[in-house]
Amino acid sequence: xxxxxxxxxxxxxxxxxxxxxxxxxxxxxxxxxxxxxxxxxxxxxxxxxxxxxxxxxxxxxxxxxxxxxxxxxxxxxxxxxxxxxxxxxxxxxxxxxxxxxxxxxxxxxxxxxxxxxxxxxxxxxxxxxxxxxxxxxxxxxxxxxxxxxxxxxxxxxxxxxxxxxxxxxxxxxxxxxxxxxxxxxxxxxxxxxxxxxxxxxxxxxxxxxxxxxxxxxxxxxxxxxxxxxxxxxx
Amino acid sequence: xxxxxxxxxxxxxxxxxxxxxxxxxxxxxxxxxxxxxxxxxxxxxxxxxxxxxxxxxxxxxxxxxxxxxxxxxxxxxxxxxxxxxxxxxxxxxxxxxxxxxxxxxxxxxxxxxxxxxxxxxxxxxxxxxxxxxxxxxxxxxxxxxxxxxxxxxxxxxxxxxxxxxxxxxxxxxxxxxxxxxxxxxxxxxxxxxxxxxxxxxxxxxxxxxxxxxxxxxxxx
Numbered sequence: 001x002x003x004x005x006x007x008x009x010x011x012x013x014x015x016x017x018x019x020x021x022x023x024x025x026x027x028x029x030x031x032x033x034x035x036x037x038x039x040x041x042x043x044x045x046x047x048x049x050x051x052x053x054x055x056x057x058x059x060x061x062x063x064x065x066x067x068x069x070x071x072x073x074x075x076x077x078x079x080x081x082x083x084x085x086x087x088x089x090x091x092x093x094x095x096x097x098x099x100x101x102x103x104x105x106x107x108x109x110x111x112x113x114x115x116x117x118x119x120x121x122x123x124x125x126x127x128x129x130x131x132x133x134x135x136x137x138x139x140x141x142x143x144x145x146x147x148x149x150x151x152x153x154x155x156x157x158x159x160x161x162x163x164x165x166x167x168x169x170x171x172x173x174x175x176x177x178x179x180x181x182x183x184x185x186x187x188x189x190x191x192x193x194x195x196x197x198x199x200x201x202x203x204x205x206x207x208x209x210x211x212x213x214x215x216x217x218x219x220x221x222x223x224x225x226x227x228x229x230x231x232x233x234x
Numbered sequence: 235x236x237x238x239x240x241x242x243x244x245x246x247x248x249x250x251x252x253x254x255x256x257x258x259x260x261x262x263x264x265x266x267x268x269x270x271x272x273x274x275x276x277x278x279x280x281x282x283x284x285x286x287x288x289x290x291x292x293x294x295x296x297x298x299x300x301x302x303x304x305x306x307x308x309x310x311x312x313x314x315x316x317x318x319x320x321x322x323x324x325x326x327x328x329x330x331x332x333x334x335x336x337x338x339x340x341x342x343x344x345x346x347x348x349x350x351x352x353x354x355x356x357x358x359x360x361x362x363x364x365x366x367x368x369x370x371x372x373x374x375x376x377x378x379x380x381x382x383x384x385x386x387x388x389x390x391x392x393x394x395x396x397x398x399x400x401x402x403x404x405x406x407x408x409x410x411x412x413x414x415x416x417x418x419x420x421x422x423x424x425x426x427x428x429x430x431x432x433x434x435x436x437x438x439x440x441x442x443x444x445x446x447x448x449x450x451x452x453x454x
Contacts, residue, residue: 108306153328
Protein backbone atom coordinates (compact mmCIF):
# COMPACT_ATOMS: atom_id res chain seq x y z
CA UNK A 1 0.00 0.00 0.00
CA UNK A 2 2.51 2.55 1.12
CA UNK A 3 4.97 2.70 -1.72
CA UNK A 4 6.17 6.18 -0.87
CA UNK A 5 9.63 6.30 0.60
CA UNK A 6 9.73 8.78 3.41
CA UNK A 7 12.91 10.38 4.60
CA UNK A 8 13.64 12.14 7.79
CA UNK A 9 16.37 14.08 6.11
CA UNK A 10 15.62 17.01 3.90
CA UNK A 11 15.10 16.21 0.25
CA UNK A 12 16.06 18.53 -2.56
CA UNK A 13 13.07 20.15 -4.11
CA UNK A 14 12.55 21.67 -7.51
CA UNK A 15 13.02 25.38 -7.20
CA UNK A 16 10.18 26.80 -9.26
CA UNK A 17 7.58 26.44 -6.53
CA UNK A 18 9.65 26.12 -3.40
CA UNK A 19 10.10 29.83 -2.94
CA UNK A 20 6.38 30.17 -2.52
CA UNK A 21 6.13 27.56 0.17
CA UNK A 22 6.20 30.12 2.92
CA UNK A 23 2.96 31.57 1.64
CA UNK A 24 1.12 28.55 2.88
CA UNK A 25 0.12 27.68 6.34
CA UNK A 26 2.35 24.76 7.14
CA UNK A 27 1.37 21.84 9.28
CA UNK A 28 3.37 19.21 11.09
CA UNK A 29 2.97 16.87 8.14
CA UNK A 30 5.51 18.87 6.22
CA UNK A 31 8.22 18.20 8.76
CA UNK A 32 8.74 14.73 7.36
CA UNK A 33 9.65 15.58 3.82
CA UNK A 34 9.39 12.89 1.23
CA UNK A 35 10.46 12.32 -2.27
CA UNK A 36 8.00 12.37 -5.11
CA UNK A 37 7.58 8.87 -6.57
CA UNK A 38 10.32 8.22 -9.06
CA UNK A 39 9.29 8.36 -12.69
CA UNK A 40 6.55 10.93 -12.27
CA UNK A 41 8.49 13.71 -13.87
CA UNK A 42 9.86 11.64 -16.73
CA UNK A 43 7.31 12.56 -19.28
CA UNK A 44 8.76 10.50 -22.07
CA UNK A 45 8.11 7.26 -20.24
CA UNK A 46 4.75 5.74 -21.13
CA UNK A 47 2.49 4.42 -18.39
CA UNK A 48 2.56 0.66 -18.20
CA UNK A 49 -0.03 -1.58 -16.64
CA UNK A 50 2.49 -2.81 -14.10
CA UNK A 51 3.15 0.72 -12.90
CA UNK A 52 -0.46 1.61 -12.46
CA UNK A 53 -1.29 0.09 -9.11
CA UNK A 54 1.78 1.60 -7.54
CA UNK A 55 1.31 4.97 -9.19
CA UNK A 56 -2.36 5.06 -8.32
CA UNK A 57 -1.71 4.22 -4.67
CA UNK A 58 1.13 6.74 -4.61
CA UNK A 59 -1.11 9.45 -5.97
CA UNK A 60 -3.84 8.66 -3.45
CA UNK A 61 -1.35 8.82 -0.61
CA UNK A 62 0.05 12.06 -1.97
CA UNK A 63 -3.41 13.63 -2.14
CA UNK A 64 -3.99 12.73 1.49
CA UNK A 65 -0.80 14.63 2.28
CA UNK A 66 -1.84 17.53 0.07
CA UNK A 67 -4.90 17.80 2.32
CA UNK A 68 -2.42 18.51 5.12
CA UNK A 69 -0.94 21.33 3.04
CA UNK A 70 2.16 19.31 2.15
CA UNK A 71 3.67 21.32 -0.66
CA UNK A 72 6.12 18.65 -1.78
CA UNK A 73 3.34 16.13 -2.15
CA UNK A 74 1.43 18.72 -4.14
CA UNK A 75 4.41 19.27 -6.42
CA UNK A 76 4.55 15.53 -7.12
CA UNK A 77 0.83 15.43 -7.90
CA UNK A 78 1.25 18.46 -10.15
CA UNK A 79 4.19 16.91 -12.03
CA UNK A 80 2.21 13.76 -12.66
CA UNK A 81 -1.14 15.24 -13.61
CA UNK A 82 -0.60 18.71 -15.07
CA UNK A 83 1.04 17.50 -18.35
CA UNK A 84 -1.65 14.83 -18.72
CA UNK A 85 -4.47 17.24 -17.99
CA UNK A 86 -3.10 19.58 -20.63
CA UNK A 87 -2.94 16.74 -23.16
CA UNK A 88 -6.44 15.63 -22.23
CA UNK A 89 -7.91 19.11 -22.61
CA UNK A 90 -6.10 19.74 -25.89
CA UNK A 91 -7.51 16.45 -27.14
CA UNK A 92 -10.93 17.90 -26.50
CA UNK A 93 -10.18 20.75 -28.87
CA UNK A 94 -9.14 23.36 -26.33
CA UNK A 95 -6.16 25.48 -27.41
CA UNK A 96 -2.90 25.16 -25.45
CA UNK A 97 -3.23 28.46 -23.61
CA UNK A 98 -6.80 27.85 -22.55
CA UNK A 99 -5.86 24.29 -21.60
CA UNK A 100 -3.16 25.59 -19.28
CA UNK A 101 -5.67 27.94 -17.70
CA UNK A 102 -7.97 25.03 -16.93
CA UNK A 103 -5.00 22.97 -15.72
CA UNK A 104 -4.09 25.83 -13.41
CA UNK A 105 -7.60 26.12 -12.03
CA UNK A 106 -7.82 22.37 -11.62
CA UNK A 107 -4.61 22.25 -9.64
CA UNK A 108 -5.68 25.20 -7.48
CA UNK A 109 -8.83 23.28 -6.68
CA UNK A 110 -6.86 20.09 -5.96
CA UNK A 111 -4.80 22.05 -3.44
CA UNK A 112 -7.83 23.58 -1.77
CA UNK A 113 -10.23 20.66 -1.83
CA UNK A 114 -7.82 17.82 -1.13
CA UNK A 115 -9.41 17.38 2.30
CA UNK A 116 -12.60 16.32 0.51
CA UNK A 117 -10.80 13.53 -1.37
CA UNK A 118 -11.71 10.07 -0.06
CA UNK A 119 -9.11 7.46 -1.05
CA UNK A 120 -11.51 4.60 -0.29
CA UNK A 121 -14.04 5.88 -2.79
CA UNK A 122 -12.04 6.92 -5.82
CA UNK A 123 -8.62 6.83 -7.39
CA UNK A 124 -6.74 10.13 -7.46
CA UNK A 125 -7.06 10.13 -11.25
CA UNK A 126 -10.86 9.78 -11.00
CA UNK A 127 -11.15 12.64 -8.56
CA UNK A 128 -8.92 14.94 -10.59
CA UNK A 129 -10.71 13.99 -13.80
CA UNK A 130 -14.06 15.09 -12.33
CA UNK A 131 -12.60 18.41 -11.16
CA UNK A 132 -11.14 19.15 -14.60
CA UNK A 133 -14.33 18.05 -16.35
CA UNK A 134 -16.46 20.40 -14.26
CA UNK A 135 -14.09 23.34 -14.70
CA UNK A 136 -14.04 22.81 -18.45
CA UNK A 137 -17.85 22.84 -18.58
CA UNK A 138 -17.84 25.95 -16.43
CA UNK A 139 -15.10 27.92 -18.17
CA UNK A 140 -15.00 26.72 -21.75
CA UNK A 141 -18.60 25.78 -22.39
CA UNK A 142 -19.86 28.50 -20.00
CA UNK A 143 -22.54 26.13 -18.82
CA UNK A 144 -23.83 24.80 -15.54
CA UNK A 145 -23.42 21.20 -14.55
CA UNK A 146 -26.41 19.99 -12.54
CA UNK A 147 -25.34 17.47 -9.89
CA UNK A 148 -27.11 15.66 -7.05
CA UNK A 149 -26.57 16.94 -3.52
CA UNK A 150 -25.92 14.16 -1.05
CA UNK A 151 -26.94 16.39 1.87
CA UNK A 152 -30.39 16.91 0.37
CA UNK A 153 -33.14 15.15 2.38
CA UNK A 154 -34.57 13.80 -0.91
CA UNK A 155 -31.23 12.17 -1.83
CA UNK A 156 -31.52 8.36 -1.69
CA UNK A 157 -28.34 6.98 -0.09
CA UNK A 158 -26.60 3.71 -0.88
CA UNK A 159 -28.33 0.76 0.79
CA UNK A 160 -24.86 -0.50 1.81
CA UNK A 161 -21.92 1.62 2.91
CA UNK A 162 -19.76 0.78 -0.12
CA UNK A 163 -20.82 -1.52 -2.92
CA UNK A 164 -18.27 -4.21 -3.61
CA UNK A 165 -18.81 -4.14 -7.34
CA UNK A 166 -17.75 -0.55 -7.81
CA UNK A 167 -14.56 -0.17 -9.80
CA UNK A 168 -13.82 3.32 -8.62
CA UNK A 169 -11.44 2.58 -5.81
CA UNK A 170 -7.79 3.41 -6.07
CA UNK A 171 -6.47 -0.13 -5.79
CA UNK A 172 -8.46 -1.20 -8.83
CA UNK A 173 -6.57 1.05 -11.22
CA UNK A 174 -4.52 -1.73 -12.76
CA UNK A 175 -7.56 -4.00 -13.13
CA UNK A 176 -9.46 -1.22 -14.80
CA UNK A 177 -6.54 -0.50 -17.09
CA UNK A 178 -6.34 -4.18 -18.06
CA UNK A 179 -10.09 -4.39 -18.66
CA UNK A 180 -9.96 -1.31 -20.89
CA UNK A 181 -7.04 -2.66 -22.88
CA UNK A 182 -9.05 -5.80 -23.66
CA UNK A 183 -11.91 -3.90 -25.28
CA UNK A 184 -12.49 -4.35 -28.98
CA UNK A 185 -11.24 -1.60 -31.29
CA UNK A 186 -14.84 -0.53 -31.93
CA UNK A 187 -15.63 -0.23 -28.25
CA UNK A 188 -12.41 1.60 -27.49
CA UNK A 189 -13.09 4.05 -30.30
CA UNK A 190 -16.42 5.18 -28.87
CA UNK A 191 -14.88 5.68 -25.43
CA UNK A 192 -12.01 7.64 -26.97
CA UNK A 193 -14.42 9.96 -28.72
CA UNK A 194 -16.57 10.34 -25.61
CA UNK A 195 -13.72 11.27 -23.28
CA UNK A 196 -10.98 12.71 -25.46
CA UNK A 197 -13.10 14.61 -27.94
CA UNK A 198 -16.00 15.35 -25.65
CA UNK A 199 -18.53 14.07 -28.13
CA UNK A 200 -22.04 13.14 -27.00
CA UNK A 201 -23.24 9.84 -28.44
CA UNK A 202 -25.19 11.33 -31.38
CA UNK A 203 -22.00 13.15 -32.45
CA UNK A 204 -20.03 9.93 -32.10
CA UNK A 205 -22.46 8.29 -34.52
CA UNK A 206 -21.95 11.17 -36.94
CA UNK A 207 -18.16 11.11 -36.63
CA UNK A 208 -17.89 7.37 -37.17
CA UNK A 209 -20.63 7.33 -39.80
CA UNK A 210 -22.56 4.59 -38.04
CA UNK A 211 -26.17 4.41 -36.81
CA UNK A 212 -27.05 5.80 -33.39
CA UNK A 213 -28.22 2.36 -32.25
CA UNK A 214 -24.77 0.94 -33.03
CA UNK A 215 -23.09 3.59 -30.89
CA UNK A 216 -25.45 2.83 -28.03
CA UNK A 217 -24.80 -0.90 -28.21
CA UNK A 218 -21.01 -0.36 -28.37
CA UNK A 219 -21.11 1.88 -25.30
CA UNK A 220 -23.26 -0.63 -23.44
CA UNK A 221 -20.99 -3.51 -24.42
CA UNK A 222 -17.86 -1.58 -23.48
CA UNK A 223 -19.21 -0.76 -20.02
CA UNK A 224 -20.54 -4.29 -19.56
CA UNK A 225 -17.14 -5.76 -20.46
CA UNK A 226 -15.30 -3.40 -18.15
CA UNK A 227 -17.60 -4.01 -15.22
CA UNK A 228 -17.71 -7.77 -15.66
CA UNK A 229 -13.93 -8.07 -15.81
CA UNK A 230 -13.55 -6.00 -12.69
CA UNK A 231 -16.35 -7.95 -11.03
CA UNK A 232 -14.78 -11.32 -11.96
CA UNK A 233 -11.52 -10.48 -10.33
CA UNK A 234 -12.97 -9.66 -6.93
CA UNK B 235 -38.20 3.15 -3.71
CA UNK B 236 -38.16 0.69 -6.54
CA UNK B 237 -36.82 2.23 -9.73
CA UNK B 238 -37.23 0.05 -12.80
CA UNK B 239 -36.63 2.49 -15.67
CA UNK B 240 -33.08 3.85 -15.85
CA UNK B 241 -31.21 6.07 -18.30
CA UNK B 242 -29.24 4.12 -20.92
CA UNK B 243 -25.48 3.76 -20.52
CA UNK B 244 -24.93 6.16 -23.43
CA UNK B 245 -26.78 8.95 -21.60
CA UNK B 246 -24.88 8.26 -18.38
CA UNK B 247 -21.60 8.18 -20.31
CA UNK B 248 -22.34 11.58 -21.88
CA UNK B 249 -23.05 12.89 -18.38
CA UNK B 250 -19.91 11.31 -16.88
CA UNK B 251 -17.68 12.52 -19.73
CA UNK B 252 -19.12 16.04 -19.47
CA UNK B 253 -20.56 16.29 -22.97
CA UNK B 254 -24.27 16.25 -22.09
CA UNK B 255 -26.07 19.59 -22.42
CA UNK B 256 -27.46 21.22 -19.30
CA UNK B 257 -31.17 20.41 -19.70
CA UNK B 258 -30.57 16.70 -20.26
CA UNK B 259 -27.99 16.73 -17.48
CA UNK B 260 -30.64 18.12 -15.14
CA UNK B 261 -32.90 15.11 -15.77
CA UNK B 262 -29.95 12.72 -15.34
CA UNK B 263 -28.78 14.47 -12.15
CA UNK B 264 -32.22 14.28 -10.55
CA UNK B 265 -32.47 10.60 -11.45
CA UNK B 266 -29.02 10.07 -9.90
CA UNK B 267 -30.18 11.74 -6.69
CA UNK B 268 -32.83 9.01 -6.43
CA UNK B 269 -30.89 6.05 -7.87
CA UNK B 270 -27.76 4.68 -6.11
CA UNK B 271 -27.31 2.03 -8.82
CA UNK B 272 -26.89 4.62 -11.58
CA UNK B 273 -24.60 6.68 -9.34
CA UNK B 274 -22.34 3.64 -9.15
CA UNK B 275 -22.40 3.34 -12.92
CA UNK B 276 -21.46 7.01 -13.28
CA UNK B 277 -18.70 6.57 -10.68
CA UNK B 278 -17.34 3.68 -12.75
CA UNK B 279 -17.49 5.81 -15.88
CA UNK B 280 -15.63 8.57 -14.06
CA UNK B 281 -12.98 6.00 -13.14
CA UNK B 282 -12.73 5.19 -16.85
CA UNK B 283 -12.28 8.93 -17.46
CA UNK B 284 -9.53 8.99 -14.84
CA UNK B 285 -7.78 6.13 -16.63
CA UNK B 286 -8.11 7.97 -19.94
CA UNK B 287 -6.51 10.96 -18.26
CA UNK B 288 -3.62 8.90 -16.86
CA UNK B 289 -3.10 7.26 -20.26
CA UNK B 290 -2.87 10.61 -22.06
CA UNK B 291 0.55 11.26 -23.59
CA UNK B 292 1.86 14.11 -21.42
CA UNK B 293 2.34 17.54 -22.98
CA UNK B 294 4.93 19.91 -21.53
CA UNK B 295 3.40 22.65 -19.45
CA UNK B 296 4.84 26.12 -19.06
CA UNK B 297 7.78 26.24 -16.64
CA UNK B 298 5.99 28.86 -14.59
CA UNK B 299 2.70 27.02 -14.32
CA UNK B 300 3.38 25.57 -10.88
CA UNK B 301 4.34 28.99 -9.56
CA UNK B 302 1.15 30.38 -11.10
CA UNK B 303 -0.91 27.73 -9.37
CA UNK B 304 0.71 28.57 -6.04
CA UNK B 305 0.18 32.28 -6.59
CA UNK B 306 -3.46 31.80 -7.59
CA UNK B 307 -4.14 29.48 -4.68
CA UNK B 308 -2.68 32.05 -2.34
CA UNK B 309 -4.29 35.10 -3.90
CA UNK B 310 -7.90 34.08 -4.36
CA UNK B 311 -10.21 33.93 -1.38
CA UNK B 312 -11.45 30.52 -0.30
CA UNK B 313 -14.73 29.54 -1.88
CA UNK B 314 -17.52 30.77 0.28
CA UNK B 315 -20.02 28.25 1.56
CA UNK B 316 -22.79 27.90 -1.03
CA UNK B 317 -25.98 29.64 0.00
CA UNK B 318 -28.84 27.41 0.97
CA UNK B 319 -31.34 27.15 -1.88
CA UNK B 320 -34.17 29.11 -0.22
CA UNK B 321 -36.06 28.39 2.94
CA UNK B 322 -37.14 24.89 1.99
CA UNK B 323 -34.27 23.22 3.79
CA UNK B 324 -36.49 22.45 6.78
CA UNK B 325 -38.77 20.21 4.73
CA UNK B 326 -37.71 16.68 5.70
CA UNK B 327 -39.22 15.09 2.61
CA UNK B 328 -39.23 17.33 -0.45
CA UNK B 329 -40.94 16.19 -3.66
CA UNK B 330 -38.31 17.78 -5.88
CA UNK B 331 -34.76 16.55 -5.22
CA UNK B 332 -31.75 18.79 -5.67
CA UNK B 333 -30.54 20.17 -8.00
CA UNK B 334 -34.11 20.68 -9.18
CA UNK B 335 -35.33 22.76 -6.23
CA UNK B 336 -32.53 25.23 -6.83
CA UNK B 337 -33.49 25.51 -10.50
CA UNK B 338 -37.15 26.30 -9.74
CA UNK B 339 -36.50 28.10 -6.44
CA UNK B 340 -38.90 26.02 -4.38
CA UNK B 341 -40.67 22.72 -3.96
CA UNK B 342 -43.74 21.39 -5.78
CA UNK B 343 -46.24 22.99 -3.40
CA UNK B 344 -44.72 26.47 -3.51
CA UNK B 345 -44.39 26.94 -7.27
CA UNK B 346 -46.36 29.28 -9.46
CA UNK B 347 -47.73 26.66 -11.80
CA UNK B 348 -48.99 27.75 -15.19
CA UNK B 349 -52.36 26.35 -16.23
CA UNK B 350 -52.30 24.08 -19.28
CA UNK B 351 -56.01 23.28 -19.42
CA UNK B 352 -57.80 20.01 -18.62
CA UNK B 353 -56.49 20.25 -15.07
CA UNK B 354 -52.84 20.02 -16.09
CA UNK B 355 -50.14 22.53 -15.15
CA UNK B 356 -46.60 23.22 -16.16
CA UNK B 357 -43.63 25.25 -15.03
CA UNK B 358 -40.89 26.14 -17.49
CA UNK B 359 -37.40 25.73 -16.05
CA UNK B 360 -34.71 28.16 -17.18
CA UNK B 361 -31.45 26.57 -18.34
CA UNK B 362 -28.53 27.80 -20.40
CA UNK B 363 -29.39 25.55 -23.35
CA UNK B 364 -30.73 26.75 -26.66
CA UNK B 365 -32.96 24.36 -28.50
CA UNK B 366 -34.11 22.34 -25.52
CA UNK B 367 -36.97 22.90 -23.12
CA UNK B 368 -37.09 21.71 -19.54
CA UNK B 369 -40.35 21.87 -17.66
CA UNK B 370 -42.21 20.44 -14.74
CA UNK B 371 -45.57 18.92 -15.64
CA UNK B 372 -48.41 18.20 -13.23
CA UNK B 373 -51.08 15.88 -14.61
CA UNK B 374 -54.19 15.27 -12.51
CA UNK B 375 -54.58 11.76 -11.07
CA UNK B 376 -56.22 9.34 -13.47
CA UNK B 377 -56.21 11.74 -16.41
CA UNK B 378 -54.54 11.28 -19.79
CA UNK B 379 -51.70 13.43 -21.00
CA UNK B 380 -52.76 14.65 -24.46
CA UNK B 381 -51.58 12.21 -27.14
CA UNK B 382 -48.31 13.36 -28.60
CA UNK B 383 -45.33 12.21 -30.57
CA UNK B 384 -41.88 13.74 -30.54
CA UNK B 385 -39.82 15.57 -33.09
CA UNK B 386 -36.72 14.54 -31.17
CA UNK B 387 -35.74 13.13 -27.79
CA UNK B 388 -37.86 13.50 -24.68
CA UNK B 389 -36.73 12.54 -21.19
CA UNK B 390 -39.48 12.27 -18.60
CA UNK B 391 -38.58 11.72 -14.95
CA UNK B 392 -41.42 11.00 -12.52
CA UNK B 393 -41.18 12.80 -9.18
CA UNK B 394 -44.61 12.18 -7.69
CA UNK B 395 -47.48 9.84 -8.52
CA UNK B 396 -47.06 7.68 -11.60
CA UNK B 397 -47.95 7.40 -15.25
CA UNK B 398 -48.45 4.49 -17.62
CA UNK B 399 -48.30 4.12 -21.36
CA UNK B 400 -47.75 1.32 -23.85
CA UNK B 401 -44.14 0.98 -22.67
CA UNK B 402 -44.89 0.44 -18.98
CA UNK B 403 -45.60 2.15 -15.67
CA UNK B 404 -43.34 4.88 -14.36
CA UNK B 405 -43.15 5.91 -10.69
CA UNK B 406 -40.92 8.21 -8.66
CA UNK B 407 -37.36 8.10 -9.95
CA UNK B 408 -38.22 6.28 -13.17
CA UNK B 409 -36.89 7.90 -16.33
CA UNK B 410 -38.43 7.43 -19.73
CA UNK B 411 -36.43 8.06 -22.89
CA UNK B 412 -38.81 8.62 -25.79
CA UNK B 413 -38.00 9.55 -29.37
CA UNK B 414 -39.92 10.07 -32.56
CA UNK B 415 -40.59 6.35 -32.85
CA UNK B 416 -42.84 6.43 -29.79
CA UNK B 417 -46.40 7.61 -30.27
CA UNK B 418 -47.68 7.22 -26.78
CA UNK B 419 -50.65 8.12 -24.69
CA UNK B 420 -49.52 8.39 -21.09
CA UNK B 421 -52.14 8.32 -18.34
CA UNK B 422 -51.51 9.56 -14.84
CA UNK B 423 -52.19 6.79 -12.32
CA UNK B 424 -55.20 7.28 -10.07
CA UNK B 425 -54.82 8.50 -6.52
CA UNK B 426 -52.17 11.18 -6.79
CA UNK B 427 -51.32 13.90 -9.30
CA UNK B 428 -48.33 12.95 -11.43
CA UNK B 429 -45.52 15.48 -11.28
CA UNK B 430 -42.67 14.92 -13.68
CA UNK B 431 -39.66 16.68 -15.11
CA UNK B 432 -39.84 16.65 -18.91
CA UNK B 433 -36.97 17.70 -21.19
CA UNK B 434 -37.45 17.91 -24.94
CA UNK B 435 -35.27 19.04 -27.80
CA UNK B 436 -38.20 19.83 -30.07
CA UNK B 437 -41.76 20.97 -29.41
CA UNK B 438 -44.17 18.15 -28.64
CA UNK B 439 -46.64 17.44 -31.43
CA UNK B 440 -50.12 17.01 -30.06
CA UNK B 441 -52.63 14.99 -32.01
CA UNK B 442 -55.98 16.31 -30.85
CA UNK B 443 -57.45 19.38 -32.42
CA UNK B 444 -58.11 21.04 -29.07
CA UNK B 445 -54.58 20.50 -27.92
CA UNK B 446 -53.20 21.88 -31.19
CA UNK B 447 -55.33 24.98 -30.78
CA UNK B 448 -53.86 25.81 -27.41
CA UNK B 449 -50.34 24.62 -28.13
CA UNK B 450 -49.04 27.93 -29.52
CA UNK B 451 -50.53 29.78 -26.57
CA UNK B 452 -49.05 27.72 -23.80
CA UNK B 453 -45.64 27.16 -25.26
CA UNK B 454 -45.61 23.40 -24.86
